Amino acid sequence: MLKAMVVGGGAREHTLVWKLLKSSRISEVCVAPGNAGTAQVAQNLDIAPTDLDALSRAAKESKVDLVVIGPEAPLAAGIVDVLQSLDIPAFGPTKEAALIESSKVFAKKLMHTYGIPCARDAVFTSLNEAQDYVRRQQPPLVVKADGLAAGKGAIVAQSTGEALKALSDIMEQRIFGDAGNQVLIEEYLVGQETSIIAFTDGKTVVPMAPARDYKRAFDGDLGPNTGGMGAYSPPHFFDQSLSDTVTRTILEPTVKAMAQEGKPYKGILYAGLMLTSEGPKVLEFNARFGDPETQVQLPLLKSDLVEVMLAVIDSTLDQVKIEWSEEACVGVVMASGGYPGSYKTGYPVTGLDEVAPDIVVFHAGTKAEDGVMLTAGGRVLTVTATGATVGEARERVYENITAIHFKDYHYRKDIAADGA
Ligand code: AMP
Ligand code: GLY
Numbered sequence: 001m002l003k004a005m006v007v008g009g010g011a012r013e014h015t016l017v018w019k020l021l022k023s024s025r026i027s028e029v030c031v032a033p034g035n036a037g038t039a040q041v042a043q044n045l046d047i048a049p050t051d052l053d054a055l056s057r058a059a060k061e062s063k064v065d066l067v068v069i070g071p072e073a074p075l076a077a078g079i080v081d082v083l084q085s086l087d088i089p090a091f092g093p094t095k096e097a098a099l100i101e102s103s104k105v106f107a108k109k110l111m112h113t114y115g116i117p118c119a120r121d122a123v124f125t126s127l128n129e130a131q132d133y134v135r136r137q138q139p140p141l142v143v144k145a146d147g148l149a150a151g152k153g154a155i156v157a158q159s160t161g162e163a164l165k166a167l168s169d170i171m172e173q174r175i176f177g178d179a180g181n182q183v184l185i186e187e188y189l190v191g192q193e194t195s196i197i198a199f200t201d202g203k204t205v206v207p208m209a210p211a212r213d214y215k216r217a218f219d220g221d222l223g224p225n226t227g228g229m230g231a232y233s234p235p236h237f238f239d240q241s242l243s244d245t246v247t248r249t250i251l252e253p254t255v256k257a258m259a260q261e262g263k264p265y266k267g268i269l270y271a272g273l274m275l276t277s278e279g280p281k282v283l284e285f286n287a288r289f290g291d292p293e294t295q296v297q298l299p300l301l302k303s304d305l306v307e308v309m310l311a312v313i314d315s316t317l318d319q320v321k322i323e324w325s326e327e328a329c330v331g332v333v334m335a336s337g338g339y340p341g342s343y344k345t346g347y348p349v350t351g352l353d354e355v356a357p358d359i360v361v362f363h364a365g366t367k368a369e370d371g372v373m374l375t376a377g378g379r380v381l382t383v384t385a386t387g388a389t390v391g392e393a394r395e396r397v398y399e400n401i402t403a404i405h406f407k408d409y410h411y412r413k414d415i416a417a418d419g420a
Contacts, residue, residue: 001027002306005059006042007049007079008070009033011333011362011382012291016068016305017042018362019298023306030062036373037363037381049074056082064088066309069267075287076102076148080267091309092267093287097258100265101287104153105146105182111282114257116250118282119186119274127171130183134163140188145170147179151227154284156188189274189281194238196246196271197290197297199308201317202264205251209300209324210238211293212419217340219414226340227379228292230415232330232390233300246273246280254285266312295362295382296329330393330416331384332401336365337408339378347407349373349380354403358396360384361404375406391420 002025006016014037017029021041032055034044047054050073059067067083069075069092078095092098099106111118119142124130134141143166145153153176157163163185170180198207212235217223250271258265270286290297298305302323311320336343345365352361352373362384365377383401387393394416401411 001025002065003027003063004029004066004068004306005062005064006031006034006038006068006070007055007074009035009038009049009364010070010291011364011379012289012294013070014038014362014364015294015298016070016289018360019301019305020068023304025304025306030058030064032058035363035376036366036368037361039368050077052077052079052082055079056086056088059083059088060086066091066306068092068309070288070291072098072101072148072286072288089310089313091313093265094263096263097265098287099263100254100258100269100285102148103146104144104184104284107285108184110254110257110261114253114260116253116257116282117279119189121184121186124183124185125181127167130167130171130185131164133185134160134167137185139163142186142188143167143170144184144186145176145180146182146184147176149176149179152176152225153179189276189283191274191276192237193283194235194273194275195290195293196243196251196273197293198247198251198269199312199317199322200251200255200265200267200269201312201315202255202259202266203315204317205247205255205269206317206322207243207247207251208297209233210235210243211290211297212238213290213293214412214415219412224340226335228290228333229335229412230330230332230382231290231292231296232394232416232419233293233296233328234390235419236390242275242280246271250280250282266315292331292333292382295331295384299329299360299384299386300325300327325386327386327388328390328393329384329386330390330397331362331382332397332411332415333379334381334383334401334404334406334409334411335379336375336377337410339410343378344408345375345377347375349375349404349406351403351405355383355400356396358385359400380406380409389420390416394420
């Protein structure tokens with residue numbers, strides 16, 4: 001039997017813990033730092049996801065057989081390299097391979113070199129040169145900081161003025177710090193936005209069940225961008241032929257390119273895409289599972305996640321059959337009042353034991369204090385249901401979510417409405 005460690009503390013990581021515990025190969029799971037939900041099923045460790053020394057020490061001392069990394073920051077910091085040097089199997093790309101997410105300039109150069117479809121762009125380190133370039137282009141333009149910026153590093157500028165302001169914010173005001181040492185200015189792509197998330201062992205690429213996420217805070221895709229307010233799987237517009245096209249024209253060439261660059265890529269490859277009139281083009285890559293996509297994808301995975309992850313690490317993914325349920329899954333995020341702006345925490349969460357047995361609630365910003373469950377973050381819970389159709393799953397979620405309460409909560413009422 002194996003012992004697993006999950007790094008991270010959101011609903012994505014709670015879902016990973018939940019799915020790992022369903023494996024017949026797993027005896028126990030620890031999670032760093034986890035949340036009040038993971039504490040009910042696993043051992044929480046009070047270690048920050050970016051404290052590589054403490055994480056690797058804990059993994060070694062507890063004789064962990066598999067470490068699964070949720071967020072991008074530890075991957076970009078090189079956690080997989082550190083664990084590999086200690087002979088601890090780790091699921092995720094190395095620091096060099098994670099550059100595909102942690103440096104947008106690296107990712108774009110790779111795509112241009114290997115003919116992977118993406119937006120045209122120019123790269124600048126000088127503010128003056130970037131400003132001159134912007135004045136010569138026709139807006140809209142997209143201005144992007146090179147490095148990690150918590151998903152906020154891309155600014156869509158509708159006018160030249162907005163693009164100049166974005167440059168000043170990133171390069172002069174340095175709102176993203178060193179992540180803005182280089183900027184990319186991209187052509188604006190038009191089309192339907194979607195993403196594809198795949199397992200890869202550096203040779204074989206196997207896409208997960210497709211999912212759609214909702215980034216805006218309010219119904220009708222209004223309001224500010226968030227970390228994600230809900231998701232569902234499968235979206236009707238993502239059929240097998242689109243999945244095959246993206247795998248053939250984007251995912252497989254990218255994995256091959258990384259190998260040729262001496263940065264073999266293993267783990268999850270997440271491609272954010274624009275479906276343009278010229279075909280799918282890459283907006284960005286992520287080196288990790290999606291949040292909240294994971295919360296609706298893993299409940300549909302019929303195969304043993306541990307077998308899949310070990311095959312990724314051993315480069316034997318071609319020998320594993322990954323099976324997905326024919327059902328649908330819908331997940332709705334309950335957030336603190338004010339999120340994604342400022343919000344208060346410490347409110348009791350009630351009603352979790354009143355939802356039906358088929359409803360799975362994944363925790364994010366929760367903590368337990370003296371036996372009371374309290375809110376502890378912006379996104380608090382993802383409430384999920386699986387059903388025969390998207391419509392059925394959606395109905396189950398919304399029937400049950402009303403049982404759960406905490407002060408000032410908000411959630412979107414239209415998650416999966418377009419898929420039902
Ligand atoms: P990114 O962090 O690169 O995925 O960008 C964040 C968001 O900005 C995307 O989800 C898109 O909505 C938008 N975006 C990024 N790049 C482009 C582009 N070249 N054209 C149009 N929209 C874009
Ligand atoms: N749901 C978007 C992301 O995980 O990046």
